[in-house]
Amino acid sequence: MSQIKGPAIFLAQFAQDAAPFNTLPNITNWAKELGYLGIQIPGNESRFIDLDKAATSKQYCDDLKGQCNGLEITEIATHLIGQLVAVHPAYDVMFDAFAPKEYRNNPQARAEWATQTMIKAIKASRNLDLNVVPTFSGALLWHTMYPWPQRPAGLVELGFKELARRWQPILNAAEEYGVDLAYEIHPGEDLHDGVSFERFLEATGNHPRVHILYDPSHFVLQHLDYIGYIEVYKEHIKAFHVKDAEFNPSPRSGVYGGYQDWVDRPGRFRSLGDGQVDFKKVFSKLTQIGFSGWAVLEWECCLKDADQGAREGAPFIKSMLIDTPKHAFDDFAGGEVSEETNRRILGLA
Template sequence: MGMIKGPAIFLAQFAGTDAPFDTLENIAGWAAGLGYKGIQVPCDPRFIDLDRAASSKDYCDELKGLCADKGVEITELSTHIQGQLVAVHPAFAPQFDGFAPEALRGKPLEQAAWAAGECVKAAKASRNMGLDVQVGFSGALAWPYLYPWPQRPAGLVEEAFAELGRRWKPILDAHEDQGVDYAYEIHPGEDLMDGASFERFVDAVDSHARACINYDPSHFVLQQLDYLGFIDLYHDRIKAFHVKDAEFNPTARQGVYSGFETWANRAGRFRSLGDGQVDFAGIFSKLTQYGYDGWAVLEWECAIKSPAQGAAEGAPFIARHIIEPTPHAFDDFAGAGTDRDAVRRMLGITA
């Protein structure tokens, strides 16, 4: 069995213009000071020059050295923003327009091409950094049609996933060239939002070996999905892990579909680690059982608690849950050795 690495923290929710959240050096020192051993770095120009990282191992070594000097290492690069733009339904295009370079605003096809190129650059940068996994989103074309009313025309979902596959297959092939997995965060708002939709996508990319999963149980709590059983089904594809808590408290007024309410007033909402309902003991046990040896990365989002408190509490919480795998069976002390003749006699096999 492998041993989970950590604790680590995803920097996206903390990035800002003021120190210590404004540069990679500053935020790395901040994370180390809280007890984190790793940082998951968004491909944000405040933290990384992706063009240089894709073309220069020396530059990547500089970034790794800078982080090491502060006491942390880079766990994965994140292309959530870029991955989102690979596929955007027109209904959401105005909301995602700000994710793209200014010159591409209002040009969804050009944005998709740019985003695909950025994900490929991040694969090359990951290889230059010695990383085997990149994390991000899939984007979405079918999401506005999630609820089947008005009735969907036959073939709509199939064509949406076929197109998603066409867009991602060349990106995944580029990841194969670099020996890097792309771990999709299974997330409402993306077309890859549960196990069934992930399976559709894997079929659409011809069971591509680099199409993997960034496991985040919080999104499954909000969907009332069996997040422990999910590990049993898809553990061979789970290559990254966001440690994020959530709670679901349905009332007579709202349930799973409560998205018109504010985050604080929803039946399902994200919480800081330990404040929600996620069974992290069960999750860490199952991941360890199946040999997951990647990072446990805090993704902090909470409708109530401050980010400062959430980040401070996250490192010790994760550290407490990491399991050191046992090197032997607990009942080995009672073993009597192996004697084939004795075994055969015990089974009544005398001939």
């Protein structure tokens, strides 16, 4: 049996009103036919889950599992909800699209809704017997990402202090229900690399429920060491998005992209196997550190159709899964095991 579970698929990019993507039974049947064993459900997608019911009814959650055609629910993903916990005013108009209509044009009410909805997702996860909630951190500092004009002293510390304050009631609920929050390390969020994750962790008082969703595609676009990252943060990686990316700088454009659309940017997401992520190294390193969660396809590609990306994704992930050994490869060459033998080898007999 593979130590990492999979393949699974994140449903967010596939949900639509047309069959088979319009209901949980329909989309899970489609995913099953493609070879997936698990699904990650977007918590904001009412076609697939009612968070109010899931947060309060174990029976509803049991019934939800029964609609999945034998596929496992891997996690409830809350990225678009977590994003609204912390929004800088410069982004209010664009991020309002993620909120219910009654909370738009009201940043405080929107943030309060996001906080309570995150807590509902935590309770729903417990009712589904899940122990990880993937999410975004939101951002108060992202507009100062490039240090020009010069940041005033204390600005970054204050930003993370406020971010931690907003997440504190959610993290406390996560502790109460025994659920980890796995923040996707993602540009546009205040948690976008290792240093910013550490800043947030420290600002929360090293809260035991602050953890990481690992997605190497975002590291390729930032020129981060995505293999070394696994080793450094191995204690915190609780969820895994399998997504590819490529970075091809030109004389005209680099990391910042020149305000171009995805298809023209030097850094862009690709379907699995079409980008530059070395997934053999990724899966090997995750296996080495003992990660036992799900490998979840997140399809985002500006060149390839979603259906093709989904069809190719399941066998690709399956080919990367590693069956961990039941015994060491060199056991056949082992000799007698005893204190006396070891002392003789060391010349101590």
